[in-house]
Amino acid sequence: MRKKIVAGNWKMNNNLEETEALLSELSAKLPNTHADVVVAPTYVNLATAQRNLQSSAIKVAAQNMHYAENGAYTGEISADMLLNIHVDTVILGHSERRSYFGEDDALLAKKVQTALDKNMTIIFCFGEELEERKSDNHFTVVESQLKNALFQLDGTAWENIVLAYEPVWAIGTGETATPEQAQEMHAFIRKTISEAYGDAIAEEVSILYGGSVKPTNAEDIFGKPDVDGGLIGGASLKADDFIAIIKAI
Numbered sequence: 235m236r237k238k239i240v241a242g243n244w245k246m247n248n249n250l251e252e253t254e255a256l257l258s259e260l261s262a263k264l265p266n267t268h269a270d271v272v273v274a275p276t277y278v279n280l281a282t283a284q285r286n287l288q289s290s291a292i293k294v295a296a297q298n299m300h301y302a303e304n305g306a307y308t309g310e311i312s313a314d315m316l317l318n319i320h321v322d323t324v325i326l327g328h329s330e331r332r333s334y335f336g337e338d339d340a341l342l343a344k345k346v347q348t349a350l351d352k353n354m355t356i357i358f359c360f361g362e363e364l365e366e367r368k369s370d371n372h373f374t375v376v377e378s379q380l381k382n383a384l385f386q387l388d389g390t391a392w393e394n395i396v397l398a399y400e401p402v403w404a405i406g407t408g409e410t411a412t413p414e415q416a417q418e419m420h421a422f423i424r425k426t427i428s429e430a431y432g433d434a435i436a437e438e439v440s441i442l443y444g445g446s447v448k449p450t451n452a453e454d455i456f457g458k459p460d461v462d463g464g465l466i467g468g469a470s471l472k473a474d475d476f477i478a479i480i481k482a483i
């Protein structure tokens with residue numbers, strides 16, 4: 235049975251005190267759940283988050299990392315730095331990294347390879363823009379994002395990969411894909427993986443939905459058979475909302 239996952243991407247939000255306060259509220263209120271619960275605070279608060287959550291079931295992930303081992307890359311963070319503070323999960327390919335920081339499929343393929351070489355878990359994000367959906371190109375775009383960044387990998391690599399389908403038009407906009415739209419795309423993604431790697435691997439990959447997931451829509455989205463959880467932005471910044479979303483899975 236593939237894993238259910240609810241992950242909170244805090245993006246560039248929460249200073250140290252706010253991070254500590256949110257983590258202790260989440261730890262105190264965390265319900266019993268069969269899902270993995272993950273939070274991704276900013277880099278400066280990662281080590282603190284990891285320390286504060288040592289005895290909690292909540293896992294900590296980074297929002298990004300560089301592909302190089304180390305060296306002259308001002309402002310960047312390496313896989314070893316993350317592993318050194320016991321963070322072994324990283325979000326790669328988020329649409330904000332793609333659109334504001336110019337990350338393309340070729341760069342992401344390098345980051346993915348480094349993360350896998352270091353035996354990290356990757357939450358790999360992708361998804362179409364509004365114009366691409368309007369022009370009915372969403373399946374083609376998603377397929378090429380997956381193929382270009384991931385389909386050079388061996389089958390064994392998929393044990394360390396979680397996919398997060400995040401239609402760009404639904405991120406932070408309040409506009410959510412309908413549960414049917416999410417299911418349609420998730421089924422397409424699973425079929426695409428199955429064609430390249432076979433059913434056994436495709437059936438084991440967790441595919442999360444991200445884009446304006448809230449307590450009011452989480453249950454319907456998570457209820458779809460190919461939706462294995464969510465990557466939550468805004469609603470993960472409020473403990474009660476995030477807890478309600480975890481309860482919905």
Ligand SMILES: O=C(CO)COP(=O)(O)O
Nearest residue numbers: 243405406445446467468
């Ligand atoms: O980008 C997201 C998670 O990575 C989704 O953000 P929102 O939940 O704020 O739409």
